[in-house]
Amino acid sequence: MSRPLIADIDLDALRHNYRLAAGLAPGSLSVAVLKADAYGHGAVACARALSGEAPMFAVAAIEEAVALREAGIEEPIVLLEGIFSADELAQVEALGLGMAIHSDWQLEAALARRPARPIPVWLKVDSGMHRLGFPPERAEAAWRALEAAPECVCDLHLMSHFATADSTDAGYFQRQRECIVALAERLDAPTCLANSPSILAQPSAHGAINRPGVMLYGADPLEVANSASQQLAPVMSLRSEIIAVRELSAGEPVGYGGRFVTSRPSRIGVVACGYGDGYDRHAVDGTPVLVDGKRTHVAGKVSMDMMTVDLSELPEAGIGSEVVLWGRSRHGGVLSVDEVARFCDTISYTLLTGVLPRVPRRYNGAVSD
Numbered sequence: 001m002s003r004p005l006i007a008d009i010d011l012d013a014l015r016h017n018y019r020l021a022a023g024l025a026p027g028s029l030s031v032a033v034l035k036a037d038a039y040g041h042g043a044v045a046c047a048r049a050l051s052g053e054a055p056m057f058a059v060a061a062i063e064e065a066v067a068l069r070e071a072g073i074e075e076p077i078v079l080l081e082g083i084f085s086a087d088e089l090a091q092v093e094a095l096g097l098g099m100a101i102h103s104d105w106q107l108e109a110a111l112a113r114r115p116a117r118p119i120p121v122w123l124k125v126d127s128g129m130h131r132l133g134f135p136p137e138r139a140e141a142a143w144r145a146l147e148a149a150p151e152c153v154c155d156l157h158l159m160s161h162f163a164t165a166d167s168t169d170a171g172y173f174q175r176q177r178e179c180i181v182a183l184a185e186r187l188d189a190p191t192c193l194a195n196s197p198s199i200l201a202q203p204s205a206h207g208a209i210n211r212p213g214v215m216l217y218g219a220d221p222l223e224v225a226n227s228a229s230q231q232l233a234p235v236m237s238l239r240s241e242i243i244a245v246r247e248l249s250a251g252e253p254v255g256y257g258g259r260f261v262t263s264r265p266s267r268i269g270v271v272a273c274g275y276g277d278g279y280d281r282h283a284v285d286g287t288p289v290l291v292d293g294k295r296t297h298v299a300g301k302v303s304m305d306m307m308t309v310d311l312s313e314l315p316e317a318g319i320g321s322e323v324v325l326w327g328r329s330r331h332g333g334v335l336s337v338d339e340v341a342r343f344c345d346t347i348s349y350t351l352l353t354g355v356l357p358r359v360p361r362r363y364n365g366a367v368s369d
């Protein structure tokens, strides 16, 4: 028996979530975002699972695209931030990638090179996120330059990213949407706009191409869940076991700094999972966990390899009991990663991408190497 900590990845749930994303936007091509090792789920395994469903994948960097190509993934792959230096263009060409163009230097580099096959390009416009992209008033010239170079670039789309699509206050979202839609109409350009929150909650942002990310992994990015997001199924279950039990009288501190102090005679379970595995050290006392499918909570600061949970209300629980940090219990019951994130003052994105390499990933019941 090895250390009882594993990230169980349910690839059927991944496909279910992809179909949900695609079904919510029947007029759009849904590109599965696999950056950051598929948000911690394993990009190669997720790409294989979505092969035949998703017509295209997206990643953040060329290294991530190389890893997919080396694993035999043949679908089109797009670099969401494009190249980071002009010399990457040779690899873009060799690997048959598409790319975003968000800056003048990228545009010049793309137009200065005559590839064997033109490179698919998404022109990124800053409609209000104020991170990457051409200002709207300069986007038209960039678009015209790309249109005039069919030997260099192809499959042109106008791309933009929303800052507040997850919010119940749609004011700023509408301003961004109107900006980019007006530009697209003027240029007669197909659009690539929607990330997970806009796919789930803002059909007016569905374009020729959508870019679902976190929703594929079953996390709900919306500030307030809606009927679509409630259909998402968790893909990762982070699963460990109780490895020791302490019986403590009232008034005893538990763990580093004695943050948690027993208010009654208590049974404290020690779980083989800590921040050295990626579990968030910001988890407060009261952060939910499932023990044999029943809810209880963190009691004491998370340490590197272990954490402590309150078993006082769970007399049957003991050494070997299953502990689900988020995801699905074998005993029934689900703990959403979004709920855990709220107790850690963060978002599900950071918890999922934060699961460290020492946690083995097991796909549909089989551990991968």
Ligand SMILES: *Cc1c(COP(=O)(O)O)cnc(C)c1O
Residues within 6 Å of the ligand: 033, 035, 080, 161, 194, 195, 196, 197, 211, 212, 213, 214, 215, 221
């Ligand atoms: C990460 C990313 C996405 C996916 O966003 P989600 O909120 O995870 O759906 C879409 N577009 C771009 C440009 C991204 O960087």
